Amino acid sequence: MKDLRMNFNKLNADSKRILDIIIKSGATTKNEILKITKMKLTTLNRFLEPLEEFDLIEQIGVGESSGGRKPTLYGIKEDSFYIFGIDISRTYTQIILVNMKMNIICKERFIMDESTSPEITIQKLTEVISKTLNDFDIPHNKILGLGIGTVGPIDREKGIIKNPVNFESIGWLNVPIKSMFEENFDFPVFIDNGSNTAVLAEYILGVGKGMNNIAYFNCGIGIRTGTITSGVIIRSINDGEDAFGHMVIDVDGDLCSCGNYGCIECYSSIKAVTRKFTAEVKKGRITKIHKALHEINYKDITKAAEEKDSLSKEIIIGAASIMGAGLVNYINLLNPNIIILSGPLIKSSSLFYDTCVKVANSKNFLRGNSQVFFNKEGSFGEDAISIGAAVMVINDFLST
Template sequence: MNTFQFPMKMVKRQVYDRIAVQDQISKTELLQEMDITSSSLNRILDELVREGWISESGQGQSTGGRRPTLYRIDPTHRYILGLEISRVYSVLGLYDLQMNTIASYRWFMDEHMTPERLVDYVEERIDWMLNDYQLTWSQIIGIGIGAVGPLDREKGIILNPVYFPANGWKNVAICQMLNERTGLMAVLENGANTALIGEHWAVRDENMQHMLFVNVGAGIRSAMMSGGQLVRGAVDREGSIGQMIIQTDGERLHDQGNYGALEAFASVQALEQQVRQRMKLGMDIWEAAEDLRPEQVHFDTLITGLNQGNIFLQELFARSAGYMGIGLANIIHILLPEKVILGGALINANPSYYEQAIAVARKKVGYDDSYQPIFSKGVLQERAVAVGAAVMILQQMEL
């Protein structure tokens, strides 16, 4: 009996997934596309309708006989939470089964946002969302988490990430903490991977098989997909691309990592460090920053100055974007993706940074006309990590 039930559960999920991909589909179309008998399909469709996962949505065009019944998923039958935890900001989103955003909260990760405070904050926001949209906890399938690494994914632990403003972000059993507080299933994945999962889901109709995602923020994180599947290494080091050496006699970032590493030139931390060093030397940056101490200069300060047309900051960002382009070209030569998606605080802060980075990358990989990847900021952009975390739960849910 168990041998029979397990394959049928898989087939049931396949039927549901096929209906989910298409807005409306008939039984005839499902039979044509799937290796299943008509009686088995009828049984599965009846079960999915009875349980509320799908519904009949009218009738299709006749091909000579009776007009076929059309089926579509009910996206509001269940809901999923997606949580992004990064060094600069975090995001909590509530999504239906078609990944439409029902509600979303975003907050900065300041020196007060310890793991305990974050869990408090998340629980409060979930309560608000459930009350606002008249939902119950039983309607929530689970919470997917896309977080800064390194991680122990299997145990649901954030290990020892660097550059968090608050203390306490070491060996954080985040899945256990959220499960104990909310009762929800929690699944952890590094944020670069969930962003790529989300972006791949958003372009699922394009049948894109080989994709690279690079997040340029406080550090530099990356994820790769080949054959439609995430590529994983022996350990979880999503930030390893940031340690790519692009200048052998270069500096280290905060006296950590490799000398001349990419993140020492092309990251939020690197830009802040370079401006603070200049200020400590007594050199002027821009008039608005004259009353600031070096330690008071943060990324938002730099963006304000950049948008005001400060020449020094324009040159600083342009040089950083050039280094980013070189780093992209190096990893593209190794992985040869079809599509390269760039995200993160630095990419989204100013259009010129993205444009200059991909211009350099294109030049460095464009020596052979037979290969040129597509560059993009993605479909989901700043929502990618949280949405991808929710997609991860969607892919694992049981019907």
């Protein structure tokens, strides 16, 4: 059953490098590969042979001629392998199946609530995987692997979700998620923080392609951050992803769940926005939202802000201004080429995104010497974490 993956593993470093170039280029000619690798044509032909032999690449057409015969274009053979990518977040879990071109074949998502324990979550995902393989008639040995982008902190090497906060269900403590999947399936399983898989997807295939320094921020229940500097993912000691959210912005500020005071997350997260809004209404402030206080959520507030509800607008601008100030500190320290802002708050509120960018640009110490670009939701939007989880699988095979 593992013959196809064994063929992939038989490739030497040079063949894998060429495959990597073709995957990232989409379609390329031998001359373009020669310019990148500095190989001789005979050497390139030798390393291309196993890629064609194992049906990993194929001739997909011809390129533009520079005077002679039109060159052959090589592309990845999309159905040579498939990969599952999983995004485990606090409010939902998503699973996708992609081909080798990272095109999504199918996608399922379910809500994470107090009933979705680790066991229930993995049971649901296992059922989806089995059904997908059956529905699309895909043998196990054509699954290159399964990647998981999850809320942290994690132990990447052991494949354990350690002690994340703010899950509605109990039991999310030291969950050996990698081994739990490996008990049910015979393909490799990889795990990383969701923000890291998202930034990887945008760096290799998305809006960060061709840039060495990019950052991804997911603004939701927490603030999750993935950073690539000089082409390398920056990792914290405990493989957490919430360090930015716990950057202290006001030493005398609100008490944070981490025990400190004045963290960015105290002001710029979904919970902070809802909490601040509720507190102001209790003080007697007027709002156009006609709901019981306990029923009001961040979507109500962001929608009301767009409709010129003065209290909602004030809350959103205040939260985004704090986030923008935090981004200034980040920019001054790491000087990224591009900052991708994503997540539920960004998706729901143009005002939140625009205010973040305005504040960050106006206060950027390096603004006269460095151009930082902002992007809303990246190339992959809400699919970034799961697509990045699939990209992580390919990266592992190509790097070993």
